[in-house]
Amino acid sequence: MAIEISEKTIKHEFIEKINQLSAQDISMCFQCGTCGGACPMSARMATLPRKIMRMLQLGMEERILELETGWECASCHACTVNCPRGIDLARVMEAVRLLVLRKNINKIEPSRLPAAAVRELPQIALVSGFRKLTS
């Protein structure tokens, strides 16, 4: 499928917002793919972080916010410490998540977690999960 990329489709404000939230310069990325190679969650990722970075550079706001990649991130910073361009990708993924979460939209619903699971899970799993995946 052809994707139109032109000055009309590039959302510059979106790019600026991601740069501000993440305190990174996403234009630095040259799509080497080291991030995806280092990512522990990439085996089941439909869209690898390298591709997300390119889509961010092209300001493809709607497409990016529909993708699962940011929600699959475990914030382990393997991408961050391995990026040859020094981009802190974990922060970029956080920025992508926050653009959704800040509209009062949750990725997981604490109230709907099975009681048995909550009883069993360590507190740090719930705290970290809620911080990253709820608004």
Place this chain on the structure above:
Amino acid sequence: MSAPKQVATGDRAILPKGARTIPIFVMGKRYDVPETLTIMKAMEFAGFKFLRGAGCRGGICGACPTVYRKEGDYKLYFGLACQTVVEPNMFLAQIPFYPANRAQYDIETIEPLADVVHSLYPELFRCVACNNCTKACPMHVEVLDYVSAIKQGDLARAAKLSFDCIQCGMCASRCMGELPQYHIAQLVRRLFGKYIQPRAQHLQKRVGEIESGKYDAMLSGLEKMNHAELEKLYKEREREPDMVPLGTWMPKDVSHL
């Protein structure tokens, strides 16, 4: 220079000589009210009638939490309308009710475990320790500390820390994590009271005595007395003197102990 003497006005609509009024703003509208009144009395003076948002008027039912700001001050203040005296130029609104998630449980069947509380209220783990709950509490409960204790699994500590809670809901109104702190604490105190706190042995002993009929004869004797006999008995009763040191006084008749 000392402050001019204040004249109490009580419930009077026509103020006594020397009583002064101050301006307060209720939901944005100015009212001049006697300076000695509580917020609740001042609002009634101004013509408000409470159908909700007032209960015991004694600072314990939690129905009249009020949020206010002072002129020129960014800070939010909280108090019970029945306990807080008005100040000049305070801007206030009452929050008699604040919606908060309350879990369903059967106290007879649930286990007194932190895991159970966690599973009934998983939103506990959305706390960010901002401490706005503690700052909002009109009863000066250390709300963040009891929330932390529950997360740490220490239900006994949480029950004790939250003991002064009157369920007004101000904590929940200010919570970034959208926790219903006061409902969670109530569950914890119920679990503590029913399952964790040591039983009072002397109470159990006394209940046993009552059930075994130890006091039946005395009670039926009282039932048969007429008014004059009851009054005489009451007036002549043995009374513990005021201020006696603990454990130093015993009645002469110990047959009912």
Place this chain on the structure above:
Amino acid sequence: MKVSYYPGCTLKTKAKHLEDSALASLAALGVDVRELPRWNCCGAVHSLADDDLIHHVAPVRDLVRAMDEGSDRLVTLCSMCYNSLARANLLMRNDEVKRKTINDFMTEENDYHGEVEVEHLITFLRDTLGWDNLRAKLKAPLTGMKIASYYGCTLVRPKDVAIEPASGRVINEFVEALGARAVDFGASTVCCGSYQVLAHPDSVTEVVGRIIQSATDAGADALILSCPLCEYNLVKNQEELLQKQKIARRLPVFYFSQLLAMALGLGPESYRPDMNDAASVEFLKSKNFPVGSTAIRP
């Protein structure tokens, strides 16, 4: 030097064996650490957005508590707590503007500027006691055990809070100080999937399979770690992985402090095998370590 101890919520309940074994070991080693009398959740994960300061308040409040106790150091056992506290500490030291905003928000607390040093118990043991002194105090060295040292992510990433440079081997050194053989394995710093157990449990199972098999392939007969979430993911998923033949066998998993308590000759009431899974308990029995009365967890 005054040292405060920050347990973290999970160590008070589901990871009690991490705390009990560590405190018993420190007592046996004569190291004096005191739990903070008042503390809250560390936040577990560092907030990564540049404008999001409220999520730094939780760890900073704990650092204030340690400062108020007059402590120079705050020692943690849980890797996640370590990471969260250490990163908040760096922020408060290095970012003047954010420090002021956070201090101004916490009007009810003393101002904090990074006065306290956050340290993980492993590096604390190395630097204050030293491996040679530790060796001298062992009563039951773990001779013959082959232990995979699992670092996970929060002890080694990002670089500014890594417990040592990436080339370092502090957990390996610890394992060898206890008399066991440290087994290097390819997945020793691969994340266990962490909180994705809530949203993408299948991805977690997949990566746990790789970690366990990597350690097994390297010849380990047990694995040590210091994070209750790693422990949960690594233990919980093994049965399913075994059924699906993604791993060859169940790998015993222990907290580093459990092995420390064992090597110091302390009893099972200290290292708490009753809180481990069946494979780990069987492993201890095979090595002739008493397991006490254990209600085996599946």
